[in-house]
Structure formats: structure tokens, C-alpha cells
Amino acid sequence: MRRALAATAVVAVAALPLALTTPAHAADDASVVVVHGVPDLTVDVYGSADTTYSADEALLEDFEPGTVTDPVKLPAGTYNLAVFPAGDDPSGDPAIEATDVEVPAGANISVVAHLDADGNPTLTPFVNDVDPVAAGQGRLVVRHTAAAPAVDVLAGGEAVFSGLTNPNEDSADLPAGTVSAAVALAGTTDPVIGPADVDVAEGTSTIVYAWGSAEDDNLALAVQTIGGLHSSPSGVPSGTAELPADSTPALLLGAAGLATLAAVGMGPRARRSRV
Numbered sequence: 001m002r003r004a005l006a007a008t009a010v011v012a013v014a015a016l017p018l019a020l021t022t023p024a025h026a027a028d029d030a031s032v033v034v035v036h037g038v039p040d041l042t043v044d045v046y047g048s049a050d051t052t053y054s055a056d057e058a059l060l061e062d063f064e065p066g067t068v069t070d071p072v073k074l075p076a077g078t079y080n081l082a083v084f085p086a087g088d089d090p091s092g093d094p095a096i097e098a099t100d101v102e103v104p105a106g107a108n109i110s111v112v113a114h115l116d117a118d119g120n121p122t123l124t125p126f127v128n129d130v131d132p133v134a135a136g137q138g139r140l141v142v143r144h145t146a147a148a149p150a151v152d153v154l155a156g157g158e159a160v161f162s163g164l165t166n167p168n169e170d171s172a173d174l175p176a177g178t179v180s181a182a183v184a185l186a187g188t189t190d191p192v193i194g195p196a197d198v199d200v201a202e203g204t205s206t207i208v209y210a211w212g213s214a215e216d217d218n219l220a221l222a223v224q225t226i227g228g229l230h231s232s233p234s235g236v237p238s239g240t241a242e243l244p245a246d247s248t249p250a251l252l253l254g255a256a257g258l259a260t261l262a263a264v265g266m267g268p269r270a271r272r273s274r275v
Helices: 002-019 248-263
Strands: 030-037 043-048 058-063 072-074 077-085 096-103 108-115 121-127 137-147 151-155 158-164 169-175 177-185 191-200 205-213 220-227 236-238
Touching: 030 137, 030 205, 030 220, 108 137, 108 205, 137 151, 137 158, 137 191, 151 191, 158 169, 169 177, 191 205, 191 220
Parallel strands: 030 108, 137 205
Antiparallel strands: 030 072, 043 058, 043 077, 077 096, 108 121, 137 169, 151 158, 151 177, 177 191, 205 220, 220 236
């Protein structure tokens, strides 16, 4: 079973360069955000040009489920990655290593390490819509990245997005304000996540990720925002991860390592978060 899961993750990683070829508004560097949506898995991520890793080269430390990183500009090229269970000595053999991973120029994406509908770890890149919104409006985007069947997104008890399946998204431009949103299994109104207040700010894309596992009762939400859409189509996502100044290569590669590491069942348990 573990070999089958690992194969799934490796295929997802191998397909990433093709998935990232969709043009974005940035002309040269890629703008990349990573969302950690694999429950119960905390890791450290290291990057190196020669596949030798040391403690001072940590690019993401204690990367916990539910975290959305800050964006970085990622130059086109190839990168090497090592993933270790959080706190492990990086001078030893890495749990997982990915080498010569290609990153194309000009992408504006969010890369999500998450569970597919059947609970298998996978990696999904989403191309972010950074087109301008009308004055007084914001954009609400909902992405289904949880081990769960199709869901409806409810506002005021009514379905505003219906039949959303993993790993798909839906969106709408709405008047700016606070939306009380909940997630329910498709065709029902009993929330499995939320309700939670979501701030839809003017000129901002608010991206809500449903992640976790319905079977394991750890479904949760993570939120990413992209600002500046009222005046320019080149918004900058925001998040919560603390990153060193030279952490650029880790973001994209870290997601690849997360999916693979989760597939072979390595890493310590982390506290589950719920909404």
C-alpha cells in the first residue's frame, strides 16, 4: 500500500512542470505560494545545489499543516530538495530527496500538498486569477483539497457553490464585506466545516482551502489572499509562514517533498487544527 501511495505522489511531482506552463502576469520569475494541507505531518525543508545539506540551509522549518507561506519570486531553473522530519539532523540521509526539479518562468501559482478524495497524498498547482475586480468588489475563491466527497459552500444557509469536487475550485466576484461561510456535503445543509466569517476585501482575492479528511474528522480551512486587484492585475499573495530571505527555491520544492514524504508515512504527528 505504501509503495502505491508513493508512486502516486511521484507522478504528481513529475507532472508539476507541465502544470505550471500556463502563462501568468509576471514576465520572468514565478510567484509561488505553498499551502500545507496534509494532516498530522510537520517537516523541515532544505535546498542545495549539490545535494549536501546542513543545518544553516533550512528553508522551511517546522512547516505545519494548515500553513500558507508568504509568496516569493522564483527564478526559472532547476532545484534540489531534501525533506526531513522536523528536528532531524540534515547531515544524515534525507527521508525524501527530489533533484533537478524544473521551475518555469512567469507562473503565478499556489501549490497545495493535500489529500485527494480517497485520502492519498497528492500535489496540485492552481493558477491564480489576478485579473482586476470592479470597484467595491472582491473575489472569493473556494478550493476543495480535502479527502471528502463533493461539497456545497453555504452562505446564510444557502448553497453559493454547489457540487465542488477535489481538486477543483469555484469563484465569484462579490460586494466587499464579511461572508459567513460553511462547507457541507453536496445536497445537504449540515456543515462539516464552519461556519466561519470570511472577509472579502475590496480589490482582493480571498482564497479558501478546505483540507484534511472527513473520515478522520479533521477537516479545516486555510485562507490565502491576493491584494492589489482593484488597480493592477499583479497581486501579491499573503500568508503566515516565517521564511528566511533566501528561501525562494524551498517553496515549490517543499510542496513536492511534502506530498512524497506523506506518501511513505514518515514524519512526526502534529496537532490537528479545526475550524
